[in-house]
Amino acid sequence: MADPLLTTAQAMRCPHGGTARAHGSDHPVRVRGTGIVAQTDPSIVIGCDARDADGPCPCVSIRWVTAATRVRMAGLAPLLATSIGLAIRSDGVSAGPITIADEPISVKMI
Ligand SMILES: [Zn+2]
Secondary structure, X not given: OOOOEOEOOOOEEOOOOOEEEEOOOOOXXXXXXXXXXXOOOOEEEEOOOOEEOOEEOOEEEEEEOXXXXXXXXXXXXXXXXXXXXEEEEOOOOEEEEOEEOOOOEOOOOX
């Protein structure tokens, strides 16, 4: 069974409840009207209220660790709903894995 693609419509959360969103670039491939996301596309986190001893250190972006290995989209690796992304704080430190909240869309790769 093929792993479902991650789309720009899927909400994600950092370990502190901040909302993350993947911003697919203008890729020619769409799934049910939503864009798919390449590993190198920017993904942002907003609304994270994480703090440490020095003050606020919110998650601001996602570093994707895994992506599709057998499929390429204009030479780029698309992200899957099973891809692992790490929330990255404003100081560049990883805060742990993000969770993908919405039901993924299953697309069979042929
Ligand atoms: Zn966070």
